[in-house]
Amino acid sequence: MGITWQDSLLLILKTTSQILTAGIAITAFSLLLYALTFNLRDQVARSFAVIMLCVVIIFTSEAISSISTQIAVLDFWGRVEWVGIVLLPPSYLQFSDTVLSTTGKVSRWRRRWAVRLTFLASLVFLAALPFPSIFGYLVTDRPPAPHFTISFLTDLFTIFYLVVMALAWFTFMRALRRTVTPTSRRRMIYLLFGAAAPALGGFPYLLYGSEIAAQHPLLFWSVSVLTSLLVGTLIIVMAYAVAFFGVSWPDRVVRARLFKWIMRGPVTASFTLTFATLVRRAGEMYGNATYTAAVPIVMVGTVLLFEHLITVFGPLAERFLFYGRDSESMELLHLLQDRMLSRDDLRQFLETVLAAVCDQLQAPGAYLASLNGDQMELVVTIGKTRFEGKQVSNALSALMAQKEDFPQLFQWGDDLLVPITNGEEEGKFQLLGLLGVSQMAKLPADEEQSAALTLLTERAKLALRDWHLQEQVFKSLESLSPQVEYIQRLRAAGSYDQSNVLEESSNLNGDLTQWVRDALTHYWGGPKLTDSPLANLRVVKDAIENHEGSTANGVRAILRAAIERNRPEGERRFTGEWILYNILDMKFVEGKKVREIASRLSMSEADLYRKQRIAIEAVARTIQDMEQETYHESLDH
Template identity: 35%
Template sequence: MVIVYSGDVVLPQVNWDENWLRFQWIGIALVPAAYLHFTRAVLLAVWLRQDRVKWRWIIRGAYLSSVVFALLALFTDVLVRPPAEAEPVSNLQPGPLFALFTLYFVIATLWGGWTLLQARAHVRTHTARRRLSYLLWSFVAPGLGVFPYLILVSGGGASNPELILILASIANVLVGIMLVVMAYSVAYYGVLAPDRVVKRQLFYFILRGPVVASIVVALIFTIPKVEAILGLPPDTALTFLVVMTIVLAQILIYLGQPWIDRFLYRNEMEEVTWLRMLEARLMTSGDLSQFLENVLVTLCNVCEVDRGFVALPGEGEARLEAVVGDEEEARQVLALPETQRLLTTTQPDSAFHQVNGYVVRCLVNRHTDENMGILALHASCPAAQEMDEETATVIEHLLRRAEIAVEDRRLQLDVFEALRPILPDIEIMQALRGAVPYVIAPEAEEESTEALTRRPEFTEWVRGALTHFWGGPKLSKSPLLNLRIVREKLTEYDNSPTRALRAVLQEAIEHQRPPGERQMTTSEWLLYNILDLKYLQGKKVREVAQKLAISESDLYRKQRIAIAEVARTLAEMEAAAQNGGKEPEGPRSEVRGRHDSGSTVPPPH
């Protein structure tokens, strides 16, 4: 359709219209094949099945036929012939094979409609049936928009060109509306996002794309006619108004977003508003550091000091979350016994403590009275009795904001930790294809198990199995159970696939263990320690980050790398099993000893 409508735009501007009319036939000829391909894809999306070989060849044959018709239209006169006379509305004349192409076009369109009727008969939900009903009446848009009807009427363009142009304009508007409905009907198939997200993205795409583009095109054709009114040269006026239109359109869309969302989410506006507010207010590790730094800078200005820091406790060692001034000096003060005592005390107070030229204040969780960290300022702040009331109020307000930020961030990490395991399940729920496995023929089963490690989802399967290492559906129902290396271990584990997979995963983790004595803070041991602490020992993210003396954001990045390494090792082990049992070779494959005994015990519940 893009090719056909591009030709319609160009034709009034050129003299060699016959060449452009023939060029349009590339798009016209491909529409029947595209109909068959598109409607078959919709049917398969509804059925959740793989296509049969026979249908693949039928669609390939349709595309081949369309290419042949396009070549005949471009280079011969057997399908279409040159115009008999120059007409205001240009159109080619029918050739000997035009009737054959018309029959092919009609059959493909009717066949596509019948396929959509089959798809509609297979759906069981009211929403899916409604969308396919929309698709049934809108899918004829390509046929209505591109078929050369004037060829069927001799002299159709010359008899009444004004009427033809009016009818064509009305048809183009209707085709545009039908294409939007068509896109809406099929936009939900094969995507992982919820329906509300797809609907919103489609609506805003139409506003920011076709609507703005249509306004700009209207300006391009209108500005030369109002030159005298504007009092500007046409090029200057056009440039100014086009830029202004594009910018103002984005501003208006942004300002109208609440009303648009209220229209799109009529029945769930309250929940959507809450989700948007949650997204805007969530705080990352970088956000926390920046916020604490802003609070620290303000406190330094209020107390008229030039140095300070905020430190949060860790299982291994405390970490500086924000620093103003000399970072090395802050680390030295942080290492002092008195500072460490304040940082780790279980009975924090709200008083300022003098430590080596700094005043140190504990950050206290007001709900649990737990010590969350310390804030230190160089030199002495005025004593409470020497401060004016306004200054004391400002200092307490800033300290309270720092405490709330740290407290909220810790709560958010707990929420993230709870949500992280269910995210893959949410994606599977949205992608219906993943919920219904394809039926694999017996002769293809062996080939499928060999290709398992090459699937793009393989690393995600490994991550899911590790997440449920000590029990859960991502382990007991994992596709990794079909690996040869897992089946070979069944006899060793009483024919329990879950225990066999757990043993294989543990062996793959052992391949990541470097030689020598285990270290908790060296980079060489980092990946293995993450795998052992997080998955084998079942520790929480915060505990692992503290034990390894790294930030939580860094831990998530390294965790992805560690899981990818385990997936790579499993793929090598599977390939070795397929090739006769040769051990995989890798930078850490020379170490085969079992890890610390603590990691072989299930985590406490």
């Protein structure tokens, strides 16, 4: 007897359900990692991560059970699945409580004890889970899928599940009513809809509906497929709403980051699993081995294809979905990022220019110095010159100070110097740097050499001018960044509780950076440390108490902790990634001199001072974050 269309449809639905179940597990695990990576400090994100962990346990166990036929394996994974189911209600209640707390309704003793009691009740159910006589036996010989029998404890758990979920949804509704702004209210609605996914998808419906499911298998598997699609979609909606909690990034950054995470993680992994499963099932249908060589080929090909598509079309999707009316401004920022002239780029280009100068003039060496403030900074050398390595020439700086007007070409000892100037208004010229040619006792008499030198000087001028303009842009961004970040913090703080705007503004004093700078200058003792206004911050007050009332030790401990938070991971190095930390540690903690630090970090003193200012601002922002953490911890307690 051949296979009927009902059997074929049933097989397709069952396979689709298995793939979707595994896809939900993959998605939940990916979103769990996202919450732990980007939102770990926020209590809402931490509670969301616990729910995602329960979802991972439930759907991973169900996916493994769906492809196994051994009774022992089915029983083990069936009870593991129940671990996630049992922990889901208290996790939901805790999540709803943290969401309500975010709106300004701080968790008092009743809500706090309700969460604790539900977790305690879940532990009781978990303790009974290994005993079939108490929690039920596994049924494997009745369609449509393996399930556990009903017992008194499972009935009691069902009541517990429904009551706790009802309390959680009541708390969610209270949080929704407390939101005021249209944006926060819209996201809270997204959160409510998304939060329905684990509650609907996590309950074991076969516990009570196995008879109906056995009589109507097509209906059961159709509903299972639709439910899985709904659960997977709503989990992403829930993650989208949670992604905005506890972060001060602009909305477009949050959306773009989550979009990339989902596309490169759950979407790619789910499609890879889908195609691999289809290839394996096709092999089974045609009598081949379950695992063929085509499976890894399809998996690798799918991953590479999706990564390629995401790389090519991802930026277009971001521009269309997230930039909105700011698309032109964002395009300029991306253009600046992609075409930024780095120090290595500048050095490589100028080395090419100097090599061409040496070739045209038959000179043994050449060098180029850039004007940095009132000093000449040697940028690059090639061949034999009077300079050793990349040390800054005091002689060039002195020469520049002696001359008010530079001729087009002039001799400096045995070297030929070519001023690099930038034309300005009223016939005045701004000196950008000097191009020197070693051992050129006389000016080039050949017209071709003169023309080549003029052209190459123009090339160097173009690079130096763009470099100076780029530095001005960066300085503007550096001065603007603290204010923009402060506005973003206020916006994030007041999204769900407008009183946080006042609290945030009272904590974040505009003089914080100056306080940090003063305290660091007297890091090992002095009035700027002992009398620092930083002592008025909550986090510093706690540190002072921990140091037996010593203001100096308390402030110093917080400064040290803030510096360490800016330390990159891994072993200490003297690379670009470590510059800010090395400056802070060497300048203020170790007390080394500026010249020694500049020499050790291979930078000019002017560049060191600029980086030092950025490093101090980073410490101030870190202390600002620590103060907010202390404030939120005080609310939790």
